Amino acid sequence: MLNYTIKRLALAVVIVSVAMFLLFSMIYLIPGDPAAVALGPRATEAMREALRIKMGLDQPVWVQFWNFFANAWTGDLGREVLSERPVSHVVMEQLPFTLALIAGGITWSVALGIPLGCWAAVKRGSWADRVVGVLSVAVIAVPSFVVAIYALLIFAVTLRWLPAIGAGEPGSAGDQLIHLILPSLAVGLGWVGYIARMVRASMLEVLEAQHIRTARAFGLPDRMITYQYALTIAILPTITLLGVGIGQMLSSAVFAEIVFARPGVGKLVYDAILTRNYPLVTGAVLVTTVLFVLINLVADLLIGALDPRVRSRF
Amino acid sequence: MSAADSDTLHSATAAGHLRILRAARRVASEPLGALGIALVALMVGGAVLADWLAAYEPNRISPRDRFLGPSWSHLLGTDQLGRDLFSRVLHGGRIALSVALFSTATSLLIGVALGLIAGYGPRWLDNLLLLLFDSVKSFPTVMLALALVTLFGPSLTAVVVVVVLVNVPGYARIIRTQTLSLKESEFVIAAQSMGAGMGRILRVHILPNVLGPLLILASMDIPVVIAIEAGMSFLGLGVRPPTPSWGSILNDGFTAIRDTPWIAIAGGLPIILTTLGFTFLGETMRDVFDPRLKGRR
Numbered sequence: 001m002l003n004y005t006i007k008r009l010a011l012a013v014v015i016v017s018v019a020m021f022l023l024f025s026m027i028y029l030i031p032g033d034p035a036a037v038a039l040g041p042r043a044t045e046a047m048r049e050a051l052r053i054k055m056g057l058d059q060p061v062w063v064q065f066w067n068f069f070a071n072a073w074t075g076d077l078g079r080e081v082l083s084e085r086p087v088s089h090v091v092m093e094q095l096p097f098t099l100a101l102i103a104g105g106i107t108w109s110v111a112l113g114i115p116l117g118c119w120a121a122v123k124r125g126s127w128a129d130r131v132v133g134v135l136s137v138a139v140i141a142v143p144s145f146v147v148a149i150y151a152l153l154i155f156a157v158t159l160r161w162l163p164a165i166g167a168g169e170p171g172s173a174g175d176q177l178i179h180l181i182l183p184s185l186a187v188g189l190g191w192v193g194y195i196a197r198m199v200r201a202s203m204l205e206v207l208e209a210q211h212i213r214t215a216r217a218f219g220l221p222d223r224m225i226t227y228q229y230a231l232t233i234a235i236l237p238t239i240t241l242l243g244v245g246i247g248q249m250l251s252s253a254v255f256a257e258i259v260f261a262r263p264g265v266g267k268l269v270y271d272a273i274l275t276r277n278y279p280l281v282t283g284a285v286l287v288t289t290v291l292f293v294l295i296n297l298v299a300d301l302l303i304g305a306l307d308p309r310v311r312s313r314f
Numbered sequence: 315m316s317a318a319d320s321d322t323l324h325s326a327t328a329a330g331h332l333r334i335l336r337a338a339r340r341v342a343s344e345p346l347g348a349l350g351i352a353l354v355a356l357m358v359g360g361a362v363l364a365d366w367l368a369a370y371e372p373n374r375i376s377p378r379d380r381f382l383g384p385s386w387s388h389l390l391g392t393d394q395l396g397r398d399l400f401s402r403v404l405h406g407g408r409i410a411l412s413v414a415l416f417s418t419a420t421s422l423l424i425g426v427a428l429g430l431i432a433g434y435g436p437r438w439l440d441n442l443l444l445l446l447f448d449s450v451k452s453f454p455t456v457m458l459a460l461a462l463v464t465l466f467g468p469s470l471t472a473v474v475v476v477v478v479l480v481n482v483p484g485y486a487r488i489i490r491t492q493t494l495s496l497k498e499s500e501f502v503i504a505a506q507s508m509g510a511g512m513g514r515i516l517r518v519h520i521l522p523n524v525l526g527p528l529l530i531l532a533s534m535d536i537p538v539v540i541a542i543e544a545g546m547s548f549l550g551l552g553v554r555p556p557t558p559s560w561g562s563i564l565n566d567g568f569t570a571i572r573d574t575p576w577i578a579i580a581g582g583l584p585i586i587l588t589t590l591g592f593t594f595l596g597e598t599m600r601d602v603f604d605p606r607l608k609g610r611r
Binding site for chain 2: 011014015016018019022023026029134137138140141142143145146149150152153157158247248250251252254255258259266269270273276278281282285288289292293296
């Protein structure tokens with residue numbers, strides 16, 4: 001397990017480094033002078049020159065790359081162009097909102113997906129199974145931003161059951177939770193389908209297993225066999241699936257944050273692009289990428305700890 | 315080629331056609347497959363025949379007809395500039411479908427090439443390519459799209475590049491795995507020992523054997539591609555106004571959602587119907603053609 005952990009960790013570090021390199025080359029390739037873009041058309045040549053030196057743009061490319069790289073690994077992502085606040089602070093301020101949104105999405109998908117998948121597996125071949133199957137495919141197919149807009153239209157604008165805008169009063173947990181319901185539904189709905197299908201498939205496999213048959217032969221109640229013996233094993237594969245899922249939810253979160261005017265990293269990047277605040281764009285993209293790699297790392301290590309076969313494949 | 319040879323070739327292609335026809339009939343006999351075919355046909359038909367079906371020019375601005383609700387003269391209503399939404403939805407279908415086809419084809423070409431190189435080439439190149447695939451996949455899609463738009467500016471090119479970057483790693487990995495296992499198979503070794511070059515082995519012996527499952531997976535990715543185009547246009551990062559796109563119609567509707575909800579409905583409905591249609595069709599096709607792929611996603 002130690003060997004596997006070290007290899008998987010090394011891979012994560014390499015992936016983040018390559019991602020950094022790709023990001024850096026991208027900023028480098030952006031047409032135009034970043035200093036001129038940042039200061040706008042009314043800046044004097046002297047101001048531009050000063051900013052260029054401050055941003056390190058007068059150095060050779062490889063020095064610039066090394067600085068970017070070394071600073072990023074120590075958590076220094078540079079400063080915002082206008083307010084001069086450290087990018088890492090700005091991103092960290094917004095990150096909790098996005099994480100809460102994703103946690104909400106996971107809650108929706110697990111709370112609906114696992115019971116639906118389990119039910120479909122137990123009632124295999126019945127109309128209930130078919131309905132769950134078609135529904136799962138359908139919610140996977142529909143893009144999250146359409147779900148967000150329609151949810152906004154139905155529950156916030158027409159029925160007025162839930163708030164449409166913002167993240168709620170800063171101090172009040174209840175208000176924040178109410179503001180989380182619709183955006184997190186938009187983020188998590190597709191994953192209800194994925195999880196239901198996954199749980200159904202692995203439940204069907206587990207229900208055929210020897211120890212379940214033995215349990216049946218001993219006359220244990222069906223309820224106990226399904227939920228205590230079968231489901232606990234059948235849930236395992238969904239852990240890796242959630243690793244991938246969180247990455248996709250990060251994408252959906254961008255839309256949910258924009259549609260519901262919530263603070264968060266996605267909205268931060270979007271606004272930064274519209275105002276050409278490039279250090280903020282790269283910083284925030286880098287943070288979410290690292291987050292994504294970390295989540296996948298944790299998911300892989302978890303599944304490696306639970307299933308020795310995965311370790312040996314490495 | 316002798317006459318007998320070309321005869322066998324003809325009957326082989328005829329048998330191929332027959333097999334495809336039989337499979338298509340099986341897809342259509344499944345209720346979900348039939349629904350998928352109907353939805354896809356509806357959307358493709360609407361896009362192809364947009365010029366005849368649309369009663370208005372999609373970009374014709376008519377200030378007197380602003381924000382009209384759905385009626386017989388404007389089936390889906392009109393938007394903030396008085397443009398007919400039904401006409402815009404039909405023409406938006408052209409953008410969605412052509413972007414989907416073009417970018418999927420491009421991803422397939424690049425994915426197949428890289429996958430063959432990774433699977434058949436030297437070990438170090440394989441490792442390098444795998445690392446590159448993993449790194450590209452480590453960006454969340456929308457973040458990748460946002461970052462790329464800073465580079466290219468909002469355009470359809472940016473949409474195609476995003477789709478290619480999102481799709482290629484997956485396609486290349488499938489081709490790579492299949493190539494690796496075929497590389498050791500007896501018929502490939504036999505061809506090698508008869509002096510066949512690398513190009514011939516890849517083209518004649520390996521490629522035909524790896525393409526089938528890939529094409530099914532690629533067709534199942536079409537709804538994802540349509541969602542990427544619509545999503546980027548929704549954020550204003552895809553097609554530029556006034557070109558009609560489902561995503562930009564949805565954005566117009568989002569801005570005016572409190573007073574004129576029909577604009578958002580008109581933008582979202584074709585996205586929902588098309589992604590559902592292609593997904594139902596793809597799922598049924600996969601089950602009919604290649605049950606082994608079940609549970610791959």
